[in-house]
Amino acid sequence: MGRLSVSLCGIPLDNPVIPASGTFGFGYEFAEWYDINCLGAFSFKGTTREPRFGNPTPRIADCPSGMLNAVGLQNPGVKDVVRRELPKLKAVYRKPVMANVSGFSPEEYAEVCEILSRESQVGWLEVNISCPNVHGGGMSFGTDPKAAAEVTRAVKRVSLKPVIMKLSPNVADIVPIAKACEDAGADGLSLINTLQGMRIDLKTRRPVLKNTLGGLSGPAVFPVALRMVWQASRAVRIPVVGMGGVSSAEDVLEMMMAGAAAVEVGAANLRDPLACKKIIDSLPAAMDKYGIQTLSELGGLSHG
């Protein structure tokens, strides 16, 4: 056990840094920049039953200290993920990967989870009930405790791997949703997905995004994310993966002090392809600075 090692749903991680789904593809693009085996784990591109093109472009808008995206779950579908993406990933990554799953009905979530949980490369299922950029699915399951519990039960019934429910910040109170997922059998929670946002182009007087609305991520959302991780982690006994604007080793420490068992890094990867490696490399010095011997001692200091 190193100073940086933590554990997530019983699976040991060399460190708590996990690139977030949608910002890391299926890993191999980043393997051209650095050896991605230095990561704690990573969460691959949100996968649905059918292939999806996603939303029309523009899908991206720059924002103060962050960005909007309305990609809309572009992915090749679960069959191609298993047949093509996972073997390509295997060539560059030897640790368990987090399989991120999206859907439009509890049955679809369950079907995709069942397929992916049988893959030996998959360590965890991260079930996205919080995508703000698709209609008739995604976030609509993550904003209602009953619907969140229904998806949780459906995927738990068929999954051989720990199930982490990925929650939306676009709710008045995160606690009932977090508790509903825990009561329905979730093994962990991850939050936050993006916050719904919008930008208008002053020249054209039209929304920048073709989808009009998108999801805000990046440093701008960090305090909101930290608050919700703190609220959720003190309300449940299952581990919480914290994410939202994490960009530095200090942000990782802060998230873990708020109650996160591990930390996902999203938008930072798009700005700097080496972001996660830099964060991991700078964790020991940041820990020294704040007198932290091991990361495993941190979990939820602020809950006392």
Place this chain on the structure above:
Amino acid sequence: MNHHILTIIENTFIAKNTYKLLLRGPTLEEQHPGRFVNLLLPGLFLRRPLSVCDSDPGSLLLVYKTVGRGTEQLSALSPGETLDVLTDLGNGYGLSPSGESPLLLGGGAGVPPLYLLARRLRRSGRKVTAVLGFNTAAEAFGADAFRALGCDVTVTTADGSLGRRGFVTDAMPPDYTYFYACGPEPMLRAVHRLTRTSGQFSLEERMGCGFGACMGCTCRTPAGPKRICREGPVLEKEEILWEG
């Protein structure tokens, strides 16, 4: 794909809203024509992609138009300042199908990437014709540089204030073996419709990362979705499905 910290040697106004940015870095490699670089700019979260106008080992020339906050910020930077740059991004132009007498069609901010292409085509002995289109004389640039390479150059302006009045498609020569086009979408659509040979288009889209991670810039093609930043920005004529 590479990462460099480059020093600004020159960042000067060359035409209306248009700047020439010369960057140096000791480890910088010669870039393939049609590829792009992605610049981290002060105060902005996402990088800004710019096509490569010219490249030699150790130096990089970008010509850009100020179209928004990113390029406006860039135009305010001074020689001596440094930029964090991802280089060698995208697929770039394929030179082998050009034939003996390729036609280059550039519109406004789409002219710069054709310069390095013209240089390479001339180096391999091709007879290059370039038609460069602008809105008006004040926005025109680059014709002399293409002429200095030995290209046959025609300039068009929409208002007739320089060269031939009209669009690049009004000044296409009758005979050419292949074409390369870069410019605003209405121009590219017209080129697609009016050219009789195969050719390549360099496309533009708002990007998140620029290196294939975020799926922010995907377009549809007959062979399935392609990322402009990774499988593009250059697509072949047959791959393009204009939407809307």
